Amino acid sequence: MTSPIDKLIYALGKLPGVGERTATRLAFFLLKSSKQISRDLSEALKDLHEKIKLCQVCCNITQENPCRICSDTRREAHLICVVEEPSDVTAVEKTSSFRGRYHVLHGALSPLDGIGPDDLKVKELLERLKDGGPKELILATNSNVEGDATAFYLSRLFKPLGVRITRLASGIPVGGELEYLDASTLAKALEQRREMS
Amino acid sequence: MTSPIDKLIYALGKLPGVGERTATRLAFFLLKSSKQISRDLSEALKDLHEKIKLCQVCCNITQENPCRICSDTRREAHLICVVEEPSDVTAVEKTSSFRGRYHVLHGALSPLDGIGPDDLKVKELLERLKDGGPKELILATNSNVEGDATAFYLSRLFKPLGVRITRLASGIPVGGELEYLDASTLAKALEQRREMS
Numbered sequence: 502m503t504s505p506i507d508k509l510i511y512a513l514g515k516l517p518g519v520g521e522r523t524a525t526r527l528a529f530f531l532l533k534s535s536k537q538i539s540r541d542l543s544e545a546l547k548d549l550h551e552k553i554k555l556c557q558v559c560c561n562i563t564q565e566n567p568c569r570i571c572s573d574t575r576r577e578a579h580l581i582c583v584v585e586e587p588s589d590v591t592a593v594e595k596t597s598s599f600r601g602r603y604h605v606l607h608g609a610l611s612p613l614d615g616i617g618p619d620d621l622k623v624k625e626l627l628e629r630l631k632d633g634g635p636k637e638l639i640l641a642t643n644s645n646v647e648g649d650a651t652a653f654y655l656s657r658l659f660k661p662l663g664v665r666i667t668r669l670a671s672g673i674p675v676g677g678e679l680e681y682l683d684a685s686t687l688a689k690a691l692e693q694r695r696e697m698s
Numbered sequence: 699m700t701s702p703i704d705k706l707i708y709a710l711g712k713l714p715g716v717g718e719r720t721a722t723r724l725a726f727f728l729l730k731s732s733k734q735i736s737r738d739l740s741e742a743l744k745d746l747h748e749k750i751k752l753c754q755v756c757c758n759i760t761q762e763n764p765c766r767i768c769s770d771t772r773r774e775a776h777l778i779c780v781v782e783e784p785s786d787v788t789a790v791e792k793t794s795s796f797r798g799r800y801h802v803l804h805g806a807l808s809p810l811d812g813i814g815p816d817d818l819k820v821k822e823l824l825e826r827l828k829d830g831g832p833k834e835l836i837l838a839t840n841s842n843v844e845g846d847a848t849a850f851y852l853s854r855l856f857k858p859l860g861v862r863i864t865r866l867a868s869g870i871p872v873g874g875e876l877e878y879l880d881a882s883t884l885a886k887a888l889e890q891r892r893e894m895s
Contacts, residue, residue: 504750504760504761505742505745505746505748505749505750505761506746506750506759506784508738508741508742508745509739509742509743509745509746511738511742512735512738512739512741512742513739513742515731515735515738515739516724516727516728517723517724517727518720523715525785525788526714526785527713527714528746529783529784529785530713530714531713531743531746532746532747532750532759532784533783534712536747538709538712539743539744539746539747540743540744540747541705541708541709541712542706542709542710542712542740542743543739543740543741543743543744544705544709544740545702545705545706545708545709545710546706546728546736546737546739546740546743547736547737547740548702548705548706549702549703549706549725549728549729549736550729550733550736550737551702552702553701553702553703553729562701562703562729563701564701564702586726586730587703587726587729588722588723588726591722
């Protein structure tokens with residue numbers, strides 16, 4: 502019979518970046534802390550998969566259907582930001598500088614991992630475009646091999662539909678110093694340099 | 699209404715060393731992973747405070763009473779290793795070089811935090827000594843101000859009972875190099891130097 506503390510250490514060890522030492526430290530922290538902390542976390546974990554659904558329009562995670570962003574009439578319906586994951590929606594929302602809507606692909610193309618277009622929410626995006634409405638797709642997939650390949654694939658697929666396709670700019674991060682920048686970012690920044698006004 | 703994912707991020711953020719960014723990363727990891735991982739963790743957290751009790755003899759955490767170590771007749775009953783926390787028992791057990799029993803104080807003296815002898819399991823240790831049996835107490839509290847003060851206090855309290863009182867040795871960790879050692883450890887190692895045979 503495994504003790505509750507060993508069971509907890511084992512379960513915590515499944516989290517990314519949490520080894521046995523950290524799991525042990527966290528478990529004993531929880532044991533010493535008030536019951537409320539463990540109880541809140543336990544409840545939140547139980548609810549996670551039970552209460553969260555995918556929005557029938559944008560495929561983002563939501564409790565309501567359609568989600569709050571898709572049913573918000575103040576947000577521009579003709580502008581769609583296409584992202585890989587729900588966490589990317591959170592990241593873009595934090596900038597407070599996007600007033601359009603989203604489409605969450607739930608991944609990126611990755612032939613090596615056997616992930617093709619049918620594994621992503623591409624069909625759902627196609628439906629939205631066929632219904633009319635969207636006039637611009639901002640491809641905000643990650644700036645890595647998979648993200649770039651996905652953006653390239655989507656642009657080839659959707660261009661014929663007469664919709665404007667854009668990609669997030671690549672370059673030096675705000676506050677970034679050239680000295681510490683990796684070579685590929687710097688190369689992109691040079692390549693995509695723009696006229697100063 | 700807070701969304702399940704925000705609730706989880708908030709709950710994870712209560713863990714030591716987990717800020718908002720890490721909590722967000724962990725929450726989305728759990729969302730993408732199989733339900734089983736969240737469910738196991740949720741169950742383990744629920745059981746933690748419900749199933750764990752303190753052993754009536756050594757005050758270590760346990761499911762049975764007395765705990766498995768206290769009821770193991772093969773372990774020497776006259777040798778008691780006194781530690782601050784249940785996690786210290788785990789640490790000593792891992793060495794496989796201690797065959798006595800334990801006593802867990804659940805803390806160390808710390809007048810600044812208002813922690814006095816009555817807040818620790820000192821009375822319980824006194825009872826064990828009065829019952830006879832224990833002949834040596836190894837004071838294995840931490841090697842810091844609070845741990846040293848606690849060891850000093852306990853040694854003054856229990857010496858008159860005619861029991862042998864020892865303290866863990868301080869010195870250079872195995873594999874440690876002098877160059878990288880802090881001054882106080884090196885000073886202790888010098889002070890407690892021993893004859894070579």
